[in-house]
Amino acid sequence: MAPDVLRRGDGRPSSPVARIASALEMELRLTSRRLENLFVTLVLPVVLLLFFGSVPVLPAAATAAPGARPIDAVLPAILATAIVAAGLVNLGISTGFERSYGVLKRLGGSPLTRGQLLVAKIGTIVVVEAVQAVLLVGLAVAVFGWLPGPGWDPLVVVVAVALGTGAFSALGLLLAGTLRAEATMALTNALFLLALLLGGLLVPAHQLPGVLGALASLVPSAALADSLRIGLGTSTGDAVGPLLLLGAWAAGATILTARTFRWE
Amino acid sequence: MTTAGNAAAAGHQVAVEPGGPAAGFPGMPLAIEVRGLRKRYGTLVVLDGLDLSVPQGEIVALLGPNGAGKTTTVEILEGYRGSDGGEIRVLGLDPVRDRAALHARVGLMLQQGGITPQGRPRELVRLHARFYADPANPDELLELLGLAHAANRRYKLLSGGEKQRLSLALALVGRPELLVLDEPTAGMDPAAKATVRSLIAELRSAGRTILLTTHELADVERLADRVVVMDRGRVVAAGTPAELVAGSGPLLRFRLAASDGASVAIDSSELGALGAALGGTLAPDGAPGRHRLAGRAPDPRSIAYLADWCEQRGLLLAELQTSGGTLEERFLELIAEARPGDETRSAARDRGADAAVAGRGSEAITGTSAE
Numbered sequence: 001m002a003p004d005v006l007r008r009g010d011g012r013p014s015s016p017v018a019r020i021a022s023a024l025e026m027e028l029r030l031t032s033r034r035l036e037n038l039f040v041t042l043v044l045p046v047v048l049l050l051f052f053g054s055v056p057v058l059p060a061a062a063t064a065a066p067g068a069r070p071i072d073a074v075l076p077a078i079l080a081t082a083i084v085a086a087g088l089v090n091l092g093i094s095t096g097f098e099r100s101y102g103v104l105k106r107l108g109g110s111p112l113t114r115g116q117l118l119v120a121k122i123g124t125i126v127v128v129e130a131v132q133a134v135l136l137v138g139l140a141v142a143v144f145g146w147l148p149g150p151g152w153d154p155l156v157v158v159v160a161v162a163l164g165t166g167a168f169s170a171l172g173l174l175l176a177g178t179l180r181a182e183a184t185m186a187l188t189n190a191l192f193l194l195a196l197l198l199g200g201l202l203v204p205a206h207q208l209p210g211v212l213g214a215l216a217s218l219v220p221s222a223a224l225a226d227s228l229r230i231g232l233g234t235s236t237g238d239a240v241g242p243l244l245l246l247g248a249w250a251a252g253a254t255i256l257t258a259r260t261f262r263w264e
Numbered sequence: 265m266t267t268a269g270n271a272a273a274a275g276h277q278v279a280v281e282p283g284g285p286a287a288g289f290p291g292m293p294l295a296i297e298v299r300g301l302r303k304r305y306g307t308l309v310v311l312d313g314l315d316l317s318v319p320q321g322e323i324v325a326l327l328g329p330n331g332a333g334k335t336t337t338v339e340i341l342e343g344y345r346g347s348d349g350g351e352i353r354v355l356g357l358d359p360v361r362d363r364a365a366l367h368a369r370v371g372l373m374l375q376q377g378g379i380t381p382q383g384r385p386r387e388l389v390r391l392h393a394r395f396y397a398d399p400a401n402p403d404e405l406l407e408l409l410g411l412a413h414a415a416n417r418r419y420k421l422l423s424g425g426e427k428q429r430l431s432l433a434l435a436l437v438g439r440p441e442l443l444v445l446d447e448p449t450a451g452m453d454p455a456a457k458a459t460v461r462s463l464i465a466e467l468r469s470a471g472r473t474i475l476l477t478t479h480e481l482a483d484v485e486r487l488a489d490r491v492v493v494m495d496r497g498r499v500v501a502a503g504t505p506a507e508l509v510a511g512s513g514p515l516l517r518f519r520l521a522a523s524d525g526a527s528v529a530i531d532s533s534e535l536g537a538l539g540a541a542l543g544g545t546l547a548p549d550g551a552p553g554r555h556r557l558a559g560r561a562p563d564p565r566s567i568a569y570l571a572d573w574c575e576q577r578g579l580l581l582a583e584l585q586t587s588g589g590t591l592e593e594r595f596l597e598l599i600a601e602a603r604p605g606d607e608t609r610s611a612a613r614d615r616g617a618d619a620a621v622a623g624r625g626s627e628a629i630t631g632t633s634a635e
Contacts, residue, residue, distance in 0.1 A: 004401045005400035005401070005437075006467060006470040007439060009397075009398040009400075009441075010398040011440070011441060012397040013395060022395060025391060034382060098380060101376075101380060101381070102376040103379065106372075106378030106434075109344070109372040110392065110395055110438075111367045111368045111395040111396060
């Protein structure tokens with residue numbers, strides 16, 4: 001009874017769908033085991049939502065439309081925060097370490113193509129974001145009785161989430177593919193903090209003082225948070241401007257990443 | 265130009281002109297064929313006209329010191345790197361242009377494991393199996409490699425040898441026709457090495473082709489049909505392990521001792537005369553009291569002369585060796601010969617002497633060639 005491994009295979013890969021499904025399952029299993037990823041993508045946004053939803057300290061809450069409650073301003077801000085965490089921090093750091101461990105190199109010698117690996121990684125982000133959305137929107141509804149504002153526009157929300165995911169995932173991969181893993185970890189965390197405080201996430205860019213506000217209005221986190229505020233009916237205005245800015249960031253970061261990404 | 269193949273067929277000593285060996289194996293289909301491969305990183309020349317032929321169904325060991333260019337060669341064969349010149353065919357295909365077609369047919373074990381610390385052996389092998397249309401049974405593979413007990417342990421908690429075996433399992437799970445293994449037994453304990461070696465030998469018996477790089481002479485002696493010794497990006501020698509050892513030729517080595525057993529070195533004033541009388545050049549060989557005759561094969565007369573010479577001085581011929589060396593000695597010799605005037609030459613002789621004194625000289629390489 002010769003072991004089965006001794007028999008030569010037929011030398012063919014499985015179907016692309018089977019390969020992507022396998023890589024996606026691996027990514028999801030590993031993501032669920034990285035506690036630091038779970039903290040930044042799930043725990044942190046939930047804590048921020050509960051805190052700022054209960055304690056009206058955000059200027060956004062104070063200046064919202066008459067009759068608005070803190071949660072109306074907090075939910076879009078925290079959803080945007082969650083997308084930045086999933087793309088920039090989670091994908092950036094995990095990919096950076098995979099590169100430094102040689103995982104990307106080894107997979108490069110397997111039948112899984114780079115495009116298929118990328119699809120699996122994007123799929124993982126989509127799953128993470130779905131969990132985030134269910135948790136955050138569910139808590140907002142259950143704890144704070146949140147409902148979308150009167151002028152809400154699902155299309156704007158979907159486009160904002162898609163472009164924001166593209167922009168921040170590409171930025172995470174840009175760092176992961178060029179810097180050492182430790183540098184990627186430090187820089188993504190620093191950028192995340194900057195985005196929270198000065199990047200228009202918690203405090204809308206137009207409410208930041210002077211030059212800080214002018215700078216913040218150009219960054220993708222502000223564009224994402226602004227489009228979500230408009231899309232969810234928290235603020236009124238034209239979403240086209242912030243969506244175009246977000247799209248430009250997504251396109252620019254994707255092109256730059258494709259040109260500079262080093263697999264080992 | 266004598267080729268290793270012709271030399272092997274004719275039962276000769278192996279050809280060692282750099283760049284010369286490995287040119288062709290008439291009538292044998294080749295799994296890997298490399299001619300004049302060149303690669304440089306900036307100004308550093310890593311591969312300098314490398315020739316390499318791996319016949320289908322054989323195990324070829326790529327042997328060389330650190331920095332010889334072994335890993336670079338493997339990475340070029342796998343399509344990870346382009347070359348700066350030369351021809352490369354892997355299973356008849358171009359490793360860069362036909363990369364996608366090769367990935368399901370070539371199993372690769374990298375030196376750096378390339379496995380996420382949070383991964384677990386069973387899930388990793390199962391998920392990799394799903395990349396192939398006709399994979400091996402993951403559980404059986406884990407069992408075979410002695411990993412069943414650790415199948416659900418996180419990678420970072422595995423021992424060094426277990427990590428290596430998992431890396432090998434991932435290379436094997438697609439049941440590829442060609443295996444490229446970069447230092448497959450590095451960091452393993454003796455039991456794990458034995459497991460891996462017997463599996464590699466079985467894979468060969470089942471018709472698989474295997475190219476492995478190693479520093480481990482034991483891997484070569486126990487597994488390889490052919491050895492390609494490389495240094496500084498060139499082939500220094502190629503042939504079967506037995507041919508390589510035979511290439512070192514006969515030698516005479518001895519240690520002298522006083523009646524109380526203490527080693528005695530021959531006075532430098534006498535060294536030249538005794539060497540001339542023995543028909544060669546005599547030189548100290550590593551440790552005190554050890555000497556080695558170069559330039560002349562030992563024969564009964566020279567042994568008798570040496571014994572006489574010792575008697576006249578009241579010295580004992582404490583150790584005497586006239587057989588060919590081990591593969592290890594030959595390897596060190598070849599590297600030293602490839603680097604004239606280099607420090608490693610004397611180091612090679614010292615280490616060769618140690619190997620002989622430790623009694624490994626007589627083990628040589630019996631029963632380790634092709635079968």
